[in-house]
Amino acid sequence: MSGYRILDVADEKGMLCSKLLADLGADVIKIEKPGGDSSRNIAPFLNDVPHPNRSLCFWYYNTNKRGITLNLEIGPGRELFQRLVAKADVLLETYPPGYLEKLGLGYSTLCETNPELVMASITNFGQFGPYRDYKSSDIVASALGGAMSVCGDIATSPLKPFGSQAYHTASLFAAVGILLALWNRHFSGKGQHIDISLQECVAATLDHVLVHYFHEQAIAQRQGGLHWSGAFRVFPAKDGYILLSLFQQWETLVEWLDSEGMAEDLKEAKWQDPETRRQGLDHVVEVLERWTKIHTVAELVEQGQLMRFPWAEVASIPRLVASPQLRERGFFVAVEHPELEIRYRYPGAPYHFSSSQWRISRRAPLLGEHNREIYEQELGLYSEELARLEQAGVI
Amino acid sequence: MDGRSALEGIRILDFTWVLAGPYATRILADFGAEVIKVQPLTGGEEINGYTKGYYDTWNRNKLGVALDLNKPQGIEIAKRLIQASDVVVENFSPRVMANWGLDYDSLKLIKPDIIMVSLSALGQTGPWRDYVGFGPTIQAFSGITQLTTIPGHPPLGLGYSYADHVGGLFAVIAILEALEHRRCSGEGQYIDISQLEAMCSLLDTALLDYLVNSRVASPVGNHSSQAAPHGVYRCRGGDRWCAIAVFTDEEWQAFCEVLGNPSWTREERFATVAERLRNVAELDQLVAEWTKQRTAEEVMTLLQRVGVAVGVVQDARDVAKDPQLRERGFFIGEGETRMDGTPIKLSATSARFDRPAPALGQDTDYVLRQLLGISEEEIARYREEGIIKGSAQLGGPGWHLGQK
Numbered sequence: 001m002s003g004y005r006i007l008d009v010a011d012e013k014g015m016l017c018s019k020l021l022a023d024l025g026a027d028v029i030k031i032e033k034p035g036g037d038s039s040r041n042i043a044p045f046l047n048d049v050p051h052p053n054r055s056l057c058f059w060y061y062n063t064n065k066r067g068i069t070l071n072l073e074i075g076p077g078r079e080l081f082q083r084l085v086a087k088a089d090v091l092l093e094t095y096p097p098g099y100l101e102k103l104g105l106g107y108s109t110l111c112e113t114n115p116e117l118v119m120a121s122i123t124n125f126g127q128f129g130p131y132r133d134y135k136s137s138d139i140v141a142s143a144l145g146g147a148m149s150v151c152g153d154i155a156t157s158p159l160k161p162f163g164s165q166a167y168h169t170a171s172l173f174a175a176v177g178i179l180l181a182l183w184n185r186h187f188s189g190k191g192q193h194i195d196i197s198l199q200e201c202v203a204a205t206l207d208h209v210l211v212h213y214f215h216e217q218a219i220a221q222r223q224g225g226l227h228w229s230g231a232f233r234v235f236p237a238k239d240g241y242i243l244l245s246l247f248q249q250w251e252t253l254v255e256w257l258d259s260e261g262m263a264e265d266l267k268e269a270k271w272q273d274p275e276t277r278r279q280g281l282d283h284v285v286e287v288l289e290r291w292t293k294i295h296t297v298a299e300l301v302e303q304g305q306l307m308r309f310p311w312a313e314v315a316s317i318p319r320l321v322a323s324p325q326l327r328e329r330g331f332f333v334a335v336e337h338p339e340l341e342i343r344y345r346y347p348g349a350p351y352h353f354s355s356s357q358w359r360i361s362r363r364a365p366l367l368g369e370h371n372r373e374i375y376e377q378e379l380g381l382y383s384e385e386l387a388r389l390e391q392a393g394v395i
Numbered sequence: 396m397d398g399r400s401a402l403e404g405i406r407i408l409d410f411t412w413v414l415a416g417p418y419a420t421r422i423l424a425d426f427g428a429e430v431i432k433v434q435p436l437t438g439g440e441e442i443n444g445y446t447k448g449y450y451d452t453w454n455r456n457k458l459g460v461a462l463d464l465n466k467p468q469g470i471e472i473a474k475r476l477i478q479a480s481d482v483v484v485e486n487f488s489p490r491v492m493a494n495w496g497l498d499y500d501s502l503k504l505i506k507p508d509i510i511m512v513s514l515s516a517l518g519q520t521g522p523w524r525d526y527v528g529f530g531p532t533i534q535a536f537s538g539i540t541q542l543t544t545i546p547g548h549p550p551l552g553l554g555y556s557y558a559d560h561v562g563g564l565f566a567v568i569a570i571l572e573a574l575e576h577r578r579c580s581g582e583g584q585y586i587d588i589s590q591l592e593a594m595c596s597l598l599d600t601a602l603l604d605y606l607v608n609s610r611v612a613s614p615v616g617n618h619s620s621q622a623a624p625h626g627v628y629r630c631r632g633g634d635r636w637c638a639i640a641v642f643t644d645e646e647w648q649a650f651c652e653v654l655g656n657p658s659w660t661r662e663e664r665f666a667t668v669a670e671r672l673r674n675v676a677e678l679d680q681l682v683a684e685w686t687k688q689r690t691a692e693e694v695m696t697l698l699q700r701v702g703v704a705v706g707v708v709q710d711a712r713d714v715a716k717d718p719q720l721r722e723r724g725f726f727i728g729e730g731e732t733r734m735d736g737t738p739i740k741l742s743a744t745s746a747r748f749d750r751p752a753p754a755l756g757q758d759t760d761y762v763l764r765q766l767l768g769i770s771e772e773e774i775a776r777y778r779e780e781g782i783i784k785g786s787a788q789l790g791g792p793g794w795h796l797g798q799k
Binding site for chain 2: 001003016020024042043044046047048056057059060125126128129130131134135136137139140141142143144145146147148149150151152153154156157158159160161162163164165168169170172173175176177179180181182183184186187188190192193194195196197199200201203204205206207208209210211212213214215216219220221222223224225226227228231232234236241242243245305308309310311312313314315316317318319320321323324325326328329331332344345346347348349350351352353354355356
């Protein structure tokens with residue numbers, strides 16, 4: 001992505017999107033309001049000391065970006081913004097629909113300055129429709145998009161997947177949209193506007209839950225540690241939890257249990273029928289649970305995987321970090337924090353390219369770190385002007 | 396709609412199956428890439444009643460070519476298809492492509508600028524490379540299963556295979572990046588995607604907090620460190636719930652007003668977000684007292700009207716009938732063929748849904764003849780020898796294969 005410049009005025013909904021592109025070499029300029037983006041206040045902080053330059057959330061999602069401050073709500077700020085847009089390939093924004101138009105910075109206006117501009121808007125519900133102006137958040141999008149209906153215990157409540165997954169999927173889809181639009185621009189010479197809705201992104205990543213409804217009119221339910229399809233389930237082991245598949249290689253599984261004298265009635269021929277197992281799932285689970293409880297997670301995963309069962313340790317974060325697989329593949333990378341004179345290990349590349357470059361060459365920007373570099377060197381402002389703009393609250 | 400599709404002229408040879416791979420190539424097909432799905436002669440998902448709906452959903456807009464890759468002539472045809480393609484995508488377990496002689500090093504010899512993507516559970520290298528994994532397996536290894544539960548309860552995890560979509564989306568980004576790279580440098584490349592590593596990129600700060608502060612993340616249920624109330628609340632009428640998220644003081648004031656400003660809302664212990672977070676258990680109970688007297692839809696309307704983020708916990712049927720998704724044309728097709736369209740709305744080159752998923756070998760003859768210039772007689776011979784399967788029918792309506 002090197003050679004592309006991306007202006008980023010996104011909040012948490014789009015932080016990952018511009019990180020994905022920045023980590024692939026795009027020149028991303030993150031524009032924050034004077035005083036800093038609100039995501040700088042999100043915990044956890046380095047050594048738990050709250051400070052705008054110490055938020056790990058800000059660190060993680062803003063690698064490789066340069067950071068400037070700018071107030072879009074006042075005239076001189078908008079003017080500087082227009083000048084930045086003139087030199088950009090992509091604008092990523094997450095304002096409520098209509099907000100930029102109200103400032104005179106809507107897509108059609110910006111296009112007059114820069115017809116090649118690709119603009120991606122990630123919003124709660126998209127640019128049109130009856131819910132257009134409704135509020136949302138990661139949990140609300142997860143609820144309305146359908147994800148929470150298949151997470152959680154039936155005896156308690158629907159459950160949100162850990163992490164900002166609605167924001168993440170929206171960012172992934174927006175990144176795809178941006179790349180498609182940039183590719184198309186090679187041929188058309190023109191940019192375009194990308195309209196991404198959080199709710200749709202959740203509804204577009206539900207495995208076979210909607211397919212099942214459209215084809216069988218069946219509504220998938222939340223069923224605790226059991227996958228909605230009944231094909232996988234979390235089981236307790238002697239020293240932790242393990243994920244087992246319940247329908248693959250049934251005979252091999254029963255033989256294994258039987259060799260330890262624990263197959264009970266699962267040896268009976270009737271259980272060979274997948275439909276019988278589905279109907280008698282509670283019993284199958286009980287028998288399996290008695291067996292998993294006397295084994296360690298490692299025993300079952302290693303032996304199971306040797307026999308081609310798609311089983312896994314329900315890993316904690318420390319176990320994940322210690323996993324020989326991630327270590328051997330060099331997943332974690334060192335990132336320099338020069339102002340702290342220290343390097344920290346970060347989660348690394350989600351893809352291994354043989355030719356393209358994925359790397360973190362710069363930690364997230366300190367507040368206003370690149371104001372001088374961008375306003376003076378790129379826009380040609382004098383340092384006295386910069387000081388004046390700062391005083392006037394423009395930057 | 397007419398005009399150019401975003402990926403017009405890009406040809407993808409698709410060896411993928413199940414969900415992650417087909418999901419990736421479906422996105423490319425929706426935006427105009429010519430995706431040729433290589434199918435085993437015996438058929439797979441397309442003829443199994445249980446998986447037919449899934450197959451139809453994830454393979455629309457693709458061409459189907461049935462080829463026996465266990466015969467040398469089958470491999471020969473595959474190689475000719477590769478020569479005519481820009482990108483090869485596969486999601487077998489590592490070694491499968493190599494056993495057919497279709498690993499990247501071999502492909503590079505016959506098509507130097509080919510882009511090849513291998514999407515696997517845990518990656519092409521490392522001690523666990525041969526582990527078998529589906530979405531739930533990857534989720535368990537990634538930590539998200541352990542972290543998705545109510546604090547103090549056993550792990551539940553996500554009840555669906557989220558990691559497959561994640562893997563597919565990362566694969567699409569990688570392919571589009573590789574196309575850009577090829578355009579600038581003329582080089583193709585090999586891309587190794589581990590779905591586990593893709594998932595590890597989506598754990599918020601759980602990993603960084605451990606690596607930097609040595610803090611071990613623990614489950615938070617539906618709570619947030621920035622908002623209260625923040626969670627799901629039972630509503631009237633059976634198993635119905637609403638998600639509510641109150642971040643700012645302004646939202647809190649508006650929220651209280653809708654509740655009729657009962658005296659508890661004015662208590663000191665709920666005055667600020669910090670206070671509300673400290674007393675969140677009591678707060679949640681009081682909010683639930685209010686929601687349980689109303690339907691989820693009522694709660695949503697009342698609170699959205701004053702600018703509070705709230706939404707019904709919708710199940711598959713609710714989502715299928717959702718007025719917002721409908722208005723935006725999120726679903727396409729009718730009845731049995733109904734399915735999700737795309738959440739990527741492009742103003743100039745929108746997605747096209749021209750063609751249902753191919754029947755087994757539906758486009759074999761057409762692709763071999765038009766794309767590879769193989770004669771009818773030869774095609775007939777391949778068919779007799781059991782190397783290909785396909786109908787003699789030529790092409791589908793309104794579908795053109797560009798010549799390379």
